[in-house]
Amino acid sequence: MTGREIREFGHRWASPEGFGAYVGWLHSQALADSPRPEGFVPSTTLWWVEDEHYLGRLAIRHRLTASLLEAGGHIGYDVRPSARRRGHATAMLRAALPVARGLGIASALVTCDLTNAASRKVIEANGGVFADQRGEKLRFWVPTS
Structure with a gap:
């Protein structure tokens, strides 16, 4: 949220x-x-749950603005602190890729903070290919098929 x-x-x-x-x-x-507010794009939000417990969420942006191309990307995700380090983020991103493909996104831009080694591993585990670094953000392209 x-x-x-x-x-x-x-x-x-x-x-x-x-x-x-x-x-x-x-x-x-x-x-x-x-x-929607200025600068926001259509997006699909998915919740990740286990039984009745909320674990995290995904935001799949249907298109990119200049700002999202720099730092936000097509897919954003977060996992609640008590559910981290259990593979949820990797599974969440994996689940988001077919949804992105269904929206016509052949390769999804996914970004993470330069210092977020865990998120980088999640992106790479899902086939993310490092594109470049822009400021404090690392940018990856992840195939959706």
Whole structure:
């Protein structure tokens, strides 16, 4: 979840209606004509769960802006701290690749911080090919097929 999402919806998550509104908003963000903040692109959000436990999320951006081409990429993921170092991030990225392919993305740009060795390993384990470093970000192209 991004800070903006938590600020906008977090206070309503305790009720089924409020949480449903958040889920509905997430679904709407995948639609090309949905309103979104300036600079944001259509994106598909997937949650990674184990039984009833939320473990993390994926954001698959349908296209790139100049800013996303520099640092954000097509696919972003995060795993809650208590679920890290158990292979979830590798499995999550693997699961995202066919979704990206279905959106017409042949090779997905995935980035990580220069100092995030764990994320680099996740990307490389999924076939990521190092492209370059831009500032504090490493950029990889990952085939989706």
